Amino acid sequence: MTNIIEEFSEILRREEPLSRHTWLKIGGPAEYFFVPRTEQELLGVIRGCRSAGLAIHILGGGSNLLVHDEGIRGAVIQVMEPLLSSVTVQGTSIVAGGGALLSHVVSEAVRHGLAGLEHLVGIPGTIGGAVAGNSGGRLGDIGQVIRSVSVLTQSGDQAVRTGDELSFSYRRSDLQDLLVLSVTMELTADDSENLTRRTRKNWIMKRSTQPLADQSAGCIFRNPRGLSAGALIEQCGLKGQSAGKARISDRHANFIVTEEGATSRDIEQLIARIQRAVSEKFGVQLELEIRSWPPLQALP
Numbered sequence: 001m002t003n004i005i006e007e008f009s010e011i012l013r014r015e016e017p018l019s020r021h022t023w024l025k026i027g028g029p030a031e032y033f034f035v036p037r038t039e040q041e042l043l044g045v046i047r048g049c050r051s052a053g054l055a056i057h058i059l060g061g062g063s064n065l066l067v068h069d070e071g072i073r074g075a076v077i078q079v080m081e082p083l084l085s086s087v088t089v090q091g092t093s094i095v096a097g098g099g100a101l102l103s104h105v106v107s108e109a110v111r112h113g114l115a116g117l118e119h120l121v122g123i124p125g126t127i128g129g130a131v132a133g134n135s136g137g138r139l140g141d142i143g144q145v146i147r148s149v150s151v152l153t154q155s156g157d158q159a160v161r162t163g164d165e166l167s168f169s170y171r172r173s174d175l176q177d178l179l180v181l182s183v184t185m186e187l188t189a190d191d192s193e194n195l196t197r198r199t200r201k202n203w204i205m206k207r208s209t210q211p212l213a214d215q216s217a218g219c220i221f222r223n224p225r226g227l228s229a230g231a232l233i234e235q236c237g238l239k240g241q242s243a244g245k246a247r248i249s250d251r252h253a254n255f256i257v258t259e260e261g262a263t264s265r266d267i268e269q270l271i272a273r274i275q276r277a278v279s280e281k282f283g284v285q286l287e288l289e290i291r292s293w294p295p296l297q298a299l300p
């Protein structure tokens with residue numbers, strides 16, 4: 001343990017509040033918080049954590065995460081620009097590092113007249129986070145354009161996943177690896193002006209239906225098959241209800257927004273209230289879309 005602390009002291013913060021790194025601005029301290037600057041440092045930190053027996057948690061942009069107020073034991077490693085942030089266009093392919101911001105990759109694709117990512121405009125976070133959760137929306141998800149993913153396996157080896165090894169479904173990928181290092185996406189050549197117009201339209205649509213200016217973590221619940229979680233919550237009359245400093249958004253009922261001082265307990269209370277109301281009124285059990293560190297226990 002002493003080794004890793006000394007070797008990486010420049011990029012290690014002890015007991016770093018994760019509220020500083022999540023979009024909800026919620027989350028207690030990470031016991032060890034590493035911010036590697038290069039891929040070599042990243043690999044070194046991971047090796048060090050493994051030999052010290054520390055649990056490893058990979059953090060991207062923190063835009064899909066609820067972290068408990070008590071924080072998290074072990075190591076949190078932040079993989080975000082400038083780390084692993086290169087974006088290269090080769091013909092109709094784009095290769096992006098796992099730490100590149102999705103917004104940056106979308107704008108590079110549009111700038112090069114490449115279609116396939118324009119419906120992901122406005123989604124915060126990194127490419128690594130987007131691949132881990134197969135981010136997307138009504139018009140499609142990132143999994144549809146992925147040709148291969150370069151990963152670090154749980155045992156610390158580098159590998160490339162292609163074809164049969166990759167399976168994406170609604171807000172899920174089946175990648176069991178520790179870390180996405182880079183992603184190769186296959187896009188389609190398109191007229192630049194058309195593409196820019198479509199991207200702008202998608203952005204305006206997203207901005208008009210989601211509370212993008214507030215602190216949130218995107219949609220809290222997965223849509224049950226053929227139904228909209230937001231519509232079910234709205235029909236229960238829950239829009240605008242709050243617990244402590246957290247509130248069910250007036251704009252989109254599947255978003256919980258927070259104010260300064262909100263706690264994970266506030267969010268958990270709202271989650272439980274929503275699940276109970278939707279189950280009683282519609283007999284539907286809503287499942288979480290956001291990730292939780294540590295995983296939320298079955299709520300009352």
Ligand SMILES: Cc1cc2nc3c(=O)[nH]c(=O)nc-3n(C[C@H](O)[C@H](O)[C@H](O)COP(=O)(O)OP(=O)(O)OC[C@H]3O[C@@H](n4cnc5c(N)ncnc54)[C@H](O)[C@@H]3O)c2cc1C
Binds near residue numbers: 058124
């Ligand atoms: C305002 C707002 C709007 C949103 N709109 C949408 C939307 O329309 N559609 C949608 O799908 N999502 C949406 N989201 C949710 C979120 O932006 C996406 O899920 C995003 O892709 C998460 O990326 P991240 O880097 O922030 O991941 P994080 O929140 O940091 O992490 C999420 C998960 O990904 C894992 N992870 C992160 N980086 C890596 C990596 N390099 N390798 C392996 N695993 C990694 C983490 O361990 C964690 O389990 C929205 C969020 C907000 C705040």
